[in-house]
Amino acid sequence: MKKALIALAISAVSIASASAQDLTISFTNLTHGSHFTPLLFGAHSADQHLFQIATSASDNLQAMAEGGSISALVDDLTALNADVISSPPPGGATAPGQTVSFDLTTQALNTHLSMTAMVLPSNDGFVGLDALAIPTSAGTYTYYLNAYDAGTEANDEVFAGMEGGAPGAPGFPADPLKKQGANATGVTTTENNGTVHIHRGVIGDTDAMGGASDIDSRIHRWLNPVARLVIEVK
């Protein structure tokens, strides 16, 4: 009996991974005051990841999380023969409440889906999805995504302009809402968890010309989830 079950299981795997799939993906920014940098989606095999909880970020993930640059992650995915969508929506960033939709055709072996995009403003916060097994039955599936901290930069919450987007450079690079402050002294200078983890949220303050943070606590905070992902399997 056990043997039969194993045989069934193997057969299910081979059936599930044997065919290409046509997907329509809709991604919604659920936050009230945070933008997302250009979105990166990749369908890949089961054992591949853009990031993993409790694991150090790759240099290329760091470039995305600190500055929104996804070109190196696109190269990574392409090298893995993944099916890639790197989709800057009109205007470049996904605004609060905005939905971006696109079609994705996956190759037979690319059974899992990952995504990343930096949260602005934040030091190294990103919205992510790590290797979701793509449903194989036709239907519409809804997922809610959380915000992660790449663990690569201290969350000082100091507005640093575009220089702040370079990997390893302190500060955050931009707030598309243009509600960032100035002259902050910095919330912290250390990052005590050097692995990818759930973001604890930004602190912010209400002093636009000083205080510890250049993030506005009334505008830029978030509660999880920060994004909704709807996958339509055809």
Next chain:
Amino acid sequence: MQNFIQKIAICGVMILSISACSDNNDSPASETYGFSVQIINMTHAQPLSPPVAMLHTKSFKFWSIGEAASLALEKMAEGGNGSDLLALQPANPQFEATAAVLPGMDVEFTLQTADATQLYLSIAGMLINTNDGFSGVNSIELGSLTKGQTRVYHTYTYDAGTEFNSELPGTLPGPADGGEGFNPEQDDVTSVVTLHSGVVSADDNFNESTLGAADKFDNPTLRIIVTAL
């Protein structure tokens, strides 16, 4: 093999989050569809304004993420009055509570319809110690419930996008402030419905805020229990 287990796990999640199959629905077509609904306020100290509930067809919604709030939604989200939401479909089966649902308390009611196309439920109420925050469910599908079956929903908290979350004295209708409810002026930084970012409060270094640590909340805010009768 691990791959297979992952697929099973995901499949299990989907069965929980999408509706179960409707093949076993033993209701004759001519019968009345009845639902018992219980709303529990799970927050620490955010009273829920008298919640409103309605059965309706698939295409109707109280709100849509990313779209501007209707005037009726704005009145509910800023002032706690959901009457105008119910007036959008006045002939539909509906319920309006007579009092706020306090933290740790609940309200229970039933809704009935004989129209098999009206098996979608929406519920809304304001967290009244906020500027324009509300919670509820938006057009959840009930037609696949079999008689006696119960489904539990945990709700997110939304921001109507119609009033800046200033938290200033005089801008909140709840007991933490006793200030203004609905105001047609719109001054939010994001003018569409999104999820709510939470309140900051004076205890979190926003000294001008009329709110305190007790008014903070996190998701989820309501538990809604629906049983098909």
